[in-house]
Amino acid sequence: MAEAHAVGNNAVLQGDPVAISTALGILKQRFGDKLQTGEALRRQHGHTLTWIENQPPDAVLFVESAAEVIDIVGIAAAHRVPLIPFGAGTSLEGHVNAPAGGISLDFSRMNRLLRVNERDLDCVVEPGISRAELNAQLRDTGLFFPVDPGAETATLGGMASTRASGTNAVRYGTMRENVLNVTAVMADGSVVRTARRARKSAAGYDLTRLLVGAEGTLGIITELTVRLYGVPEVILAAVCRFGSLEGACNTVIQAIQLGGFGLARVELIDEMQIRAINVHSKLSLAEAPTLFLEFHGSKASAEDGIAQFKALAETEGAIDYQWAEAEADRRRLWKARHEAYFAVKTTWPGKDVLATDVCVPISRLADCVLSTQADIAATGLIAPIAGHAGDGNFHCSVVLDASNAAERETVEGFLKRLAERALDMDGTCTGEHGVGQGKMAYMAAEHGAGVEVMRQIKRTLDPLGIFNPGKIV
């Protein structure tokens, strides 16, 4: 019914048009208008936010329950039709593309907060709930979900699948640390709840962490339990400008060594990104290596943290501070940071912007950013940098005209050097965006023999290759 063809070292299921058509007929009968095949909708579901070619699915299916997902997996397996889980489509490496065709499973209707366990600091959600919606619904509980990859619409299922992190990870961790369990439909139709709600367990292989970051290639998540945190008594924000990027990084390294000072966010923004933020958010920050900081804690501990951080920063060449004590100022500041990508779009209008990320041991962060800035200058690119300094993770927003083949080639060379630079520093080709299609080329260099272990796992758990084929391995 379907044939496999080799892409690199890996066999990717190639959906057979007849089989897909048969499967769509069956699904249409079963699901009626929940199954859509309009081109605009299909193209929107293959949206990549990159220059990776849009490869739309053959259909979009708006799922409404886990029971439906089980049925769909059964039909897809019988006809060897690819299934691509879709949250909000905010992933950045072509994760939701359909290179072998198939069906995009849209989870936007499975977006309920099912249960809040306030005393356990966790909640159970459907995968289609967005992080903004989750936090809105949690507001009255005094609890919040901290993982914040930027996009307000990012869904919990998508964030789990890409192992998302973001600005808060230095204090609260990433999806790796904050997913207690997932319920997933496996390729054989079985339903696995990967763990109980206990905070920790030593009972067998860590299936939760296997599915978190698997980008929908091993199972389809239909429910998650995630950790929550008490909203801190006090949140204090600040902007701290440095004479040098090394000074900014050294301050962060020492602050973390000294216990973190209650730092919840510590974002490194380079000169070019400051310029874009100023344009977009109508701020007038000086164009210098800058840290955006946020401290969470009790009033006493947050103020203590700020004072200690300030003392450290001064010894490392901090030039000036702006403390944003008022909530409105704080929100404005972090809104500006969150819109860094759009700021680049505003500042260089009419251009495409390609967002990429790498992550290195924090001791190498200044070195990696400075080398990358030098590469950007030498290559003649515009590519502002913003990063999660506490994690050693940073982003380049590369400005280009993606329709210009020469420019694309230049940028491709830059991206390759960036990933290799991070790997040379014992870092990773992606700290939080994930592999998707865009970073597959670096997997062998990063993981060596580990790639074959990943392939063995993929082949065993999805022998027909129906789950999000052509991604990761």
Place this chain on the structure above:
Amino acid sequence: MAEAHAVGNNAVLQGDPVAISTALGILKQRFGDKLQTGEALRRQHGHTLTWIENQPPDAVLFVESAAEVIDIVGIAAAHRVPLIPFGAGTSLEGHVNAPAGGISLDFSRMNRLLRVNERDLDCVVEPGISRAELNAQLRDTGLFFPVDPGAETATLGGMASTRASGTNAVRYGTMRENVLNVTAVMADGSVVRTARRARKSAAGYDLTRLLVGAEGTLGIITELTVRLYGVPEVILAAVCRFGSLEGACNTVIQAIQLGGFGLARVELIDEMQIRAINVHSKLSLAEAPTLFLEFHGSKASAEDGIAQFKALAETEGAIDYQWAEAEADRRRLWKARHEAYFAVKTTWPGKDVLATDVCVPISRLADCVLSTQADIAATGLIAPIAGHAGDGNFHCSVVLDASNAAERETVEGFLKRLAERALDMDGTCTGEHGVGQGKMAYMAAEHGAGVEVMRQIKRTLDPLGIFNPGKIV
């Protein structure tokens, strides 16, 4: 060369005597005196710290390098001889037993601290280093490794393999959070380094978390990178006695909701365990539900935390406090807690003591402990309880005469009810001890279809079943 026979649903490699003898001959020639077959040594390497029958390996091999491990895996695969990695033998569920014979790989000679990356807060170690030795060698750096399962001699490799945690987990996490990567020899002889040193990565399946907690059944760890932390400026300890166990648990729940107050350890000790600690450590603590507490932070934040905790505890029926500000007092207190198991041995001399653990959502901790105490009373057992209240994890040290079949049967019934009680509360049959042989019976109830996923992974990555057979699945 070897035959498989079914144990439960799972095929366990049964070492063939002729094959083992052949392999031992080859290994003797290759490794000389590093290979030992004396009965006392073999029995010591099958030591279970439980009533599980000692099943000694056929030989003990003191490995000295990863290259040797690769050779050994090749020879073991060729002759289908089981390999059982051995750290310090402090695991509690028969993890190092050799039910199918084979070779215990003793890592005590691979015990070096290879590199400390002070600015990155990590270090690279060989698996045989003990946590006490690691922290001794780190002393001059101002850094420490926090995971503390009690046993000073526990090795980092063993702790990673059992996903160990312990008293510090509420603040610093377990081995799951603190292992950045492992290097492991896989069953096909390939060497996998599961990740780089970056703090986080979204690059593919989380092989680190797959090997952490795998109890040596998927690969043999030859190197680890683990996270370190700055020694806190101030450590304050306290003992807080409550009128009720619910009061103690409610205090902990609220403290965590309010951000943790800098709590690094919060141990719940029941009346019977207090009695044993008093006998063993010559203390005179009142016999009541008690929290042992430790606060880490700056002086200001730790004192703030203590004050806030005290205020909370008073509203929940705390009876009295003892603050141990002097380091000697603090050490004495925590030494008493760490020796809880030995305290039970001292208090009921001549008896066997069986240590078990379960973990539940923290909201159910008081309920689970009280139900368990009622069960203990109804069954006529002696079984002091001590637990990591911040994680919902607790231990029973069951006193018995293991040679008395009737007593064993009583205790087996109690252990079964304890595990089922935890599962009924959406908890796990083991929070930190691991599965080994002792908890295999509960895997199906806990994981359902997930057990088959675990088996598929095991069969794929270790198709001959040579790695620690008869454990987990």
